[in-house]
Amino acid sequence: MRLIFEIIFLSDYNIGTGYSEGILDTPLVKDQNGIPYIPATTLSGVLRKGICDLLEFDYLSHHRKCKRSNSDGSSYCRNTKEMCPVCRILGSPASKKEWIFSSALAVNPENRLKPIISWKNKININTGTAEEHKLFNKELYGKRMRFRFNIQKERNDPHSIEEASFIIAAMRWIKNIGSNIRRGDGKCEIHLISHEPICFIDSDNHESLNSEQCFLNVFKRSWIDNVPIKDFEDITKPYLDNDNIETNGPSVKKICYLIFLTIEPFLVCNTNERGNTYESLSYIPGQTLLGALAWKTARQLDWTNEEMDQKFLNLFIKNGIKLTPLFPAKKLDKDIYPSIPIPYDFASCKLFPLTENNDHDWKFLTGEENEHNTCQVCKTKNRISPLKYVNGFISLYIQEKEAQYNRFFVKVNKNKSTHIAINLPKGITEHGSLFHYITVNPNQYFIGKIEINDWKFFSEVLKINEDKPLIELNIGKSTAKGYGLGKLFFYFPNEDQKVKGLFIGKSFESRVDHENLKKPIIMTLITDTILLDNWGRYYQRFDGRVLKKIFQIEPNIDVKIIKQFVRTRRIDGFNSLLGLPKWRERVFCAGSSVSFQFKIDDDEDLKRELIKKLKKLEKEGIGLRREEGFGEISFNHAVRTDKALSMRIRLPEPMRLKRLKKSIISRTEKRWIEYLNCKINDFADKKWLALISWLESQDLKIEQMLNLIEKFHTNDEKVKDIINNLKIDEKTNYFLKNKNLESFQGVFKKLITISKNIPEEVKDYWRMESLKLFGEKIASNLKVEDND
Ligand SMILES: [Zn+2]
Ligand SMILES: [Zn+2]
Incomplete structure (x- = not known):
């Protein structure tokens, strides 16, 4: 079971690591990208405090059982059959800790750009005066910071649900995190935002979930009223009645x-x-x-x-x-065509795979009766080339007369x-x-x-x-x-377009034979898909039973697998933008394909129901986290068999590329690269790169940059600062005075000449691009040196 929490800070906060880093006395914990996070150990401490605080209440007094839970007994609960919430949830010398904490990552890390730094005098207690040079600063983060973390456990049993409800109640009780609580820093709220697997609360109605309310009801019943959890059914009820998300005015979907x-x-x-x-x-x-x-x-x-x-x-x-x-998307003139990951049963000539103007062999292996596994085109030229899976995207565009490979595939x-x-x-x-x-x-x-x-x-x-x-x-x-x-x-x-489906391109009716439901059907996963069994374990292959369960079909219909081309992988670690904690999940990869047959009686009602069900599955997807795009599927996808397919989307005017500017930039870029390649073989020093990075970070026009560089030998204060910051060795100082600087200036003079024709609206883009190319060239010089 996994509980996902969000911390919202209502005031500035400060969580120190306890060690000093340079001038920062209590630095925030940050990852290698400088993004603050809250370590798991801190969160575990926060939970302990929350649990103990709750246990102070009279109505929970019967749960105090050892010193850790504010009772007079032994130092921890030795009887593992009857443990207090602290020992049960956080572990003790007698029982292993089963709930695992992640660190909390920032949901809105842009706030890190505005740390509030406050300077304070350190007061010498003996003399009552501020000690000289003992200024220290504190990095505070603003009140809108939000973090997410998860607490998870391998099991999903009623016992664990009880514990989860205590954890959630304790977290809700927390009002502060971090140091300087008394001064009002670190005010926060912690909410449960979701939990997995979702099925034990409500398997039919995902949209209306409010996990936290539901768990708080469980908390009241099982810890205060002492009603044991009998089965999962009971839990759903109080929650469903309670769900009234406040809305002002009608919301339009x-x-x-x-x-x-x-x-x-x-x-x-x-x-x-x-x-x-x-x-x-x-x-x-x-x-x-x-x-x-x-x-x-x-x-x-x-x-x-x-x-x-x-x-x-x-x-x-x-x-x-x-x-x-x-x-x-595949772009053809003013239109684009969507694409899907190439299904895993697609195989093409290994020697001449999907390149431009390629007419070598390919096929879909699922549903193929007479199997050859080498390229028939190569064979005519006395070469043996096996048919192999290729990675990529296949577009929803097929033209009968020119059914060539370059029409099908999308190159990124x-x-x-x-x-x-x-x-x-x-x-x-x-x-x-x-x-x-x-x-x-x-x-x-x-x-x-x-x-x-x-x-x-x-x-x-x-x-x-x-x-x-x-x-x-x-x-x-x-x-x-x-x-x-x-x-x-x-x-x-x-x-x-709606009827055809964006990633499918043909109506359901034209792909699945309503008359003959006993014909083999191929299911292709369009996106990664997460499928769990009743016990929260990940499925890794399909079989008849699994498909039956996923499709939720009647007991009197059976499913027989014919072939499957399936890959699974672990996904762990999410984009820091979303701030999701790192957990591991095993997914069926997009492109996995399985062909199967229904064993169904000749009953019209039954068939109609089945068709309806399949259509719904295609529309809504299967498995977990569908709101994030997991679990999109298709039956008998049109790219497999159709001779003509066109899921055409006309590009709206503002999304079309302006050809002229693009060509000016690419021409200018070409000249610049040529110049860099034949003229620039010096500057093999990381300091030049540092200087370029610094220039990139300044909002200067190219002319202004040249101006600045020309001042490098003078005593201009700003320039001095930069030089100091770049840690340029004063003794050698070749960096500033000898020919190198002159040629560095020369490069910028050349850049100004080359950039003459760049239109005003793309100048910013070009400025960054040209510096980037210059930097890359220097980096490539460096690499050669490093290898020596
Ligand atoms: Zn205890
Ligand atoms: Zn071939």
Whole structure:
């Protein structure tokens, strides 16, 4: 069982690590990206305090059993059959701790950009005077910070539900975290925002869940009224009656497609990668998108307004939004076509896989009767090339007359760039810290679907104009470095598109044979899917019983598996934007495919019911976390068999790329790269990179940069500061005075000449891009040196 909590700070807070770092006396705990978090050990201490505080109440006095629970008895509960809540939940020398805490990660880490630093004199108690040079500062974080963490346990039994209810009640009781509580810092509220698996509370009605209310009812019954939990049924009842989420005025539900156009490169990683290379995914996962939307919405909100706060919670925390991942779209002229991950049973010629103008062999292995497993085209040329699975995306566009491979597949262009880690406050480069990003290039389209329960609130907060429903959005990592910016368009599909389905492209009726339900059917997972059995364990393969359970079909229908091409993987560690704690989940990967047959009697009613059920499954998805885009499926997907398919979406005017500017930039970029490649072989020193990074962080025009660099030999105060910050060795000082500086200036002079034709509206973009390229060139010089 997993309980997911959110901490909302109502005043500034400060959680120190207890050690001193430089001039900061009580630094906040931060991760390697400088984002604050609250360590698991702190949270465990917070819970202990909450439990003890609750036990002070008379109505819980019968649960005090040892010294830890405020009783006079032994130091801990030795009788494991009858333990106090402290020993039971947090463990004791007699019983193992079963509840595991995660650290709490920031949901809205942008607040970290505004730490409040307060300086104080340290008072010498003996003399009553401020000691000189004993100023210390304290980094405080603002009151809107929100963090999420989870507490989990392997089991889901009634016993654990009881414990969970105590944990939740104790957390609700907590009013402060951190030091300086007396001065009013660290005021907070902790709420349960969801729990998993959801099934033990209510398996039919996911939308209306308010987990916290439900658990607090359980708490009252089992800890105060001492009514033991008999079965799960009982728990659902008090909750369902209670669910009245307050709403002012009617909320309008809207379903639309999301078209995302990348303006800057993006870097979206699924896992917490180690090492120094980060490669972006080729699509945007649902949880990343949801996080980005929540972040943007949170920044627009007035948090002092409680109604707004509630609406935000309803929308983002209580599943008021359901969305899919955004998969890359195929662009043809003014239209785009959605794509899906290539199904795992798709195999193509290994020697000549999906490249432009390729007419080599391919096929879907599921449903294939007469199996050949080598490329028939290669065979005619006396080569043997096996058919192998290929990674990628297949578009919902097939044309009968030119059914060539390059029509089918969507290529996502990526670029590698090199960065150097800069310690920003000090402005110096960190030792040995070159790292690489493999990012998705600008000017690519992605498309997915979103359902918004309260469109009115959503569109008002994000200022979405109905005539031009377009916003700018930052996606993925390193948005502070300028990555991840794109345009997001809310596209309202027409009836025809709705019937076809964004990621399917053909109506259900035209794919599944209503007359002959005994024909094999192929289910393809369009997105990653999380399927749990009754005991909370992950399914890893399909069998007839599993499918029957997932489909929830009548006992008198059986399912027989014919073939399956299935992959599973662990997902752990989520995007820090969403602030979800790191837990592990095993998912069926998107692209997994299974073919099966129904064994069904010739009963028309039964068949009609089954058809209805399948259609509903396709519409609503299967498994857990569907609101984040998991569990999208299709039966007999059109890409498998159809000879003609066109899920065409006309690009709205503001989403079209302007050809002219693009070509000017690419021409200029080409000249710049040529220049850098043949002229720049010096500057093999990390300090130059540091200088460029510093320039990147300044809001200066290229001319102003040159101006600044030209002043480097003077005694200008600002320049002196920079030089000091860059830790340039005064003795050698070659960095500033010799030819190197002159050629550095020369590079900027050249850049000014080259940039002459860049139009005004893309100048900012070009300024960053040109510096980035310059930096990369220097980094490539460095690497050669490092290898020596
Ligand atoms: Zn105890
Ligand atoms: Zn071939």
